[in-house]
Amino acid sequence: MTLKKITLAVVTTMALSGSIGFAQSVNNQRLADERDGSNWLAYGRTFSEGHYSPLDEINTNTVGRLQLAWSLDLDVTNSITTPLAVDGVVYLGAGHGIIHAVDGKTGKLLWRYDAKATEFGGTKMRVGWGIKGIAFWDNKVYAGTTDGRLIALNARDGSLAWSVQTVDPANGAVITGAPRAFNGKIVIGFGGGDFSPLRGYVTAYDANDGKQLWRFYVVPGKPQTLDGVASDSVIPMLEDSWSGQWWKYGGGGVVWNAMTYDPEFDRLYIGTGNALPYNAKIRSPDGGDNLFTASVVALDADTGEYVWHYQTTPRDVWDYDSTNDMTLATIRIDGQDRKVMLHAAKNGFIYAIDRTNGKLISAEKLGTVTWAERVDLTTGKPVVAEGARYEDKPAFLYPSFQAVHHWLPQSFSPRTGLLYVPALEMPSEFGAEGVDAENWSPRQLTPQYTGLNIGVGDVPRDAGYSLLKAWDPVAKKIVWEVETPGISNGGSMATGGGLVFQGLADGYFHAYSATDGKDLWSYYAGVAVTGVPITYSVDGKQYVTITSGPLNGATGGFGSVSARWGWDPRVHPRRLLTFELDGTAELPATPPPTPALPLDAPSFVIDEGKAKQGESEYLECVLCHGMGVVAGGGAVDLRASPVVLSMEAFTRVVRDGSLRDRGMPPFPEFTDERLDALRHFFRQKARESLAAGAGTQ
Ligand code: HEC
Numbered sequence: 238m239t240l241k242k243i244t245l246a247v248v249t250t251m252a253l254s255g256s257i258g259f260a261q262s263v264n265n266q267r268l269a270d271e272r273d274g275s276n277w278l279a280y281g282r283t284f285s286e287g288h289y290s291p292l293d294e295i296n297t298n299t300v301g302r303l304q305l306a307w308s309l310d311l312d313v314t315n316s317i318t319t320p321l322a323v324d325g326v327v328y329l330g331a332g333h334g335i336i337h338a339v340d341g342k343t344g345k346l347l348w349r350y351d352a353k354a355t356e357f358g359g360t361k362m363r364v365g366w367g368i369k370g371i372a373f374w375d376n377k378v379y380a381g382t383t384d385g386r387l388i389a390l391n392a393r394d395g396s397l398a399w400s401v402q403t404v405d406p407a408n409g410a411v412i413t414g415a416p417r418a419f420n421g422k423i424v425i426g427f428g429g430g431d432f433s434p435l436r437g438y439v440t441a442y443d444a445n446d447g448k449q450l451w452r453f454y455v456v457p458g459k460p461q462t463l464d465g466v467a468s469d470s471v472i473p474m475l476e477d478s479w480s481g482q483w484w485k486y487g488g489g490g491v492v493w494n495a496m497t498y499d500p501e502f503d504r505l506y507i508g509t510g511n512a513l514p515y516n517a518k519i520r521s522p523d524g525g526d527n528l529f530t531a532s533v534v535a536l537d538a539d540t541g542e543y544v545w546h547y548q549t550t551p552r553d554v555w556d557y558d559s560t561n562d563m564t565l566a567t568i569r570i571d572g573q574d575r576k577v578m579l580h581a582a583k584n585g586f587i588y589a590i591d592r593t594n595g596k597l598i599s600a601e602k603l604g605t606v607t608w609a610e611r612v613d614l615t616t617g618k619p620v621v622a623e624g625a626r627y628e629d630k631p632a633f634l635y636p637s638f639q640a641v642h643h644w645l646p647q648s649f650s651p652r653t654g655l656l657y658v659p660a661l662e663m664p665s666e667f668g669a670e671g672v673d674a675e676n677w678s679p680r681q682l683t684p685q686y687t688g689l690n691i692g693v694g695d696v697p698r699d700a701g702y703s704l705l706k707a708w709d710p711v712a713k714k715i716v717w718e719v720e721t722p723g724i725s726n727g728g729s730m731a732t733g734g735g736l737v738f739q740g741l742a743d744g745y746f747h748a749y750s751a752t753d754g755k756d757l758w759s760y761y762a763g764v765a766v767t768g769v770p771i772t773y774s775v776d777g778k779q780y781v782t783i784t785s786g787p788l789n790g791a792t793g794g795f796g797s798v799s800a801r802w803g804w805d806p807r808v809h810p811r812r813l814l815t816f817e818l819d820g821t822a823e824l825p826a827t828p829p830p831t832p833a834l835p836l837d838a839p840s841f842v843i844d845e846g847k848a849k850q851g852e853s854e855y856l857e858c859v860l861c862h863g864m865g866v867v868a869g870g871g872a873v874d875l876r877a878s879p880v881v882l883s884m885e886a887f888t889r890v891v892r893d894g895s896l897r898d899r900g901m902p903p904f905p906e907f908t909d910e911r912l913d914a915l916r917h918f919f920r921q922k923a924r925e926s927l928a929a930g931a932g933t934q
Pocket of ligand 1: 362363364365807861871873879880891899915
């Protein structure tokens with residue numbers, strides 16, 4: 238009863254406030270409604286995670302008239318994220334946990350809540366780049382924060398309703414993924430499972446008060462204790478698939494991105510990450526598939542009990558997470574309607590999996606894949622290519638650690654029956670030479686924790702290229718593809734207007750024809766548009782919304798290949814952009830691309846020995862400041878930094894954390910000697926770049 242009263246009060250206040258619609262409570266029925274396109278209530282819009290809206294006012298005929306309706310500049314450090322639209326209000330989670338409510342018609346900021354993750358995050362902030370999305374249930378907005386809290390805010394005014402710490406505050410677990418809401422529950426996983434010993438799990442909380450309801454562990458804990466495994470039935474299966482002392486290193490399998498609630502079966506599907514460390518000789522030396530890493534796992538949504546799983550990459554050694562979207566669809570195969578899940582895993586295969594029982598229906602290569610020849614449809618397992626496990630010598634393989642399809646969402650149009658997947662063509666060398674598997678003592682919170690031989694060298698501009706691909710899951714073929722620039726573009730959205738939207742790293746936002754990929758519309762935003770688009774309507778008018786801003790840590794860390802656009806995190810804005818037919822808003826001017834210009838400081842005398850030590854210390858910085866000390870937008874370019882020239886200023890930033898709230902985490906454990914070594918390394922890199930002609934092209 239009390240709840241009802243509160244709901245009514247909200248309705249009244251918001252209705253009185255004028256242009257903004259009133260927030261009706263969001264429930265399973267609304268989240269399952271594929272037909273009503275006026276809202277975007279969840280990360281993938283509806284439970285099916287199709288990133289599809291039936292709205293069609295903006296369509297193949299009218300899209301030429303699509304213009305800016307409004308824009309809102311955001312004071313956040315990461316803007317690669319997916320908004321929601323609920324009854325005329327756009328809700329956006331960005332940065333490390335900063336939630337906004339914005340009038341969907343005018344762009345007026347209604348409220349802003351800052352969870353202050355940089356203040357509480359400690360060392361976690363070294364491996365977290367910001368959040369990718371939020372959830373909505375009843376009258377509350379839910380978000381994870383980088384430091385590992387799940388927070389619930391009252392949608393009306395942004396006040397905090399409750400907050401729970403979902404991970405150990407002292408370990409390397411961070412939240413970047415969006416929570417999911419169903420059945421009065423909020424479920425959340427976490428990330429960070431590449432850089433420190435983590436054991437993956439997902440937790441369900443009561444949407445009302447944050448009380449924990451269930452937790453499912455993805456990998457086993459220490460034998461004998463097997464603590465926390467949700468169902469006894471899975472214990473033998475898990476034990477048989479691990480060897481050695483994996484629990485010392487966590488085991489991995491973190492659920493850092495996709496989860497899909499399936500109302501037809503009342504199940505939650507979770508996509509699990511890589512096994513940890515990547516080097517299997519350290520993790521599970523005597524064999525084992527290492528369940529349930531790199532898998533999709535179906536859980537009973539009410540209890541968290543295991544139902545079925547399908548492992549896309551058994552005994553993963555390539556960081557081939559299975560954490561990408563799991564889109565629900567019903568498609569006609571051999572004359573039969575099949576309830577499938579469409580999943581383009583990081584390993585390069587695109588899978589159709591039968592949702593009733595987890596059995597594989599098809600698995601095809603979506604791009605160049607050399608680590609496996611094919612997937613055997615009878616065993617459901619990949620046929621791994623010879624040498625691909627790099628046990629004796631390094632292997633040069635497709636796809637790279639960056640996948641064919643990574644986390645930026647695919648979309649599925651029930652009108653065309655096609656799945657639109659942002660895809661990548663890029664190889665990597667995988668190798669563990671020089672790593673002593675028996676006496677392994679890695680540096681946590683650095684890429685060294687993978688157990689591979691990872692250097693910090695630059696990634697050349699032509700390391701790879703990207704495409705938007707339209708995949709027919711019935712015919713199992715690519716129907717069309719368009720080449721997109723660089724390697725880090727945005728997520729896709731399909732609409733009932735026959736359009737597919739995607740924003741690109743070069744600053745353009747595009748609408749393509751959903752049937753043949755023809756480029757029908759584009760808009761130059763003056764900075765990368767690598768967020769995930771949504772669409773909604775207010776008073777019968779359709780809007781399209783997306784975030785823009787420099788690439789962030791995860792996508793901006795690839796040295797020259799990320800830096801080629803010249804987006805500077807201190808120069809170029811983070812924005813929420815909204816479009817409508819015949820919009821008349823002017824985009825505030827942005828400075829032109831400004832590639833970093835390494836500083837010439839001839840009076841700095843470089844000590845080769847110190848610079849060499851600095852190169853090894855740089856493992857702590859490379860995730861944000863970029864391979865080869867070439868920053869791609871996630872942080873400032875340290876070859877161009879005057880701060881590096883002064884030991885005092887450098888110490889203030891790096892050891893004392895003077896830029897903490899702007900996303901530069903403090904490193905209090907760094908001695909003067911380590912700091913000085915870093916400075917020499919940065920100066921050496923600056924000088925090398927200048928000698929190679931940087932700034933003169
Ligand atoms: C999690 C990402 C992240 C990591 C890891 C990181 N930084 Fe930063 N750093 C940043 C960001 C973001 C900024 C820019 C903040 C701003 O806009 O003021 C920055 C700024 C700096 C600056 C200031 C430069 C200037 O010209 O103002 C220095 C120096 C620096 N970082 C050094 C380091 C060193 C050394 C390491 C490793 C020991 C490191 N950073 C690790 C994100 C990171």
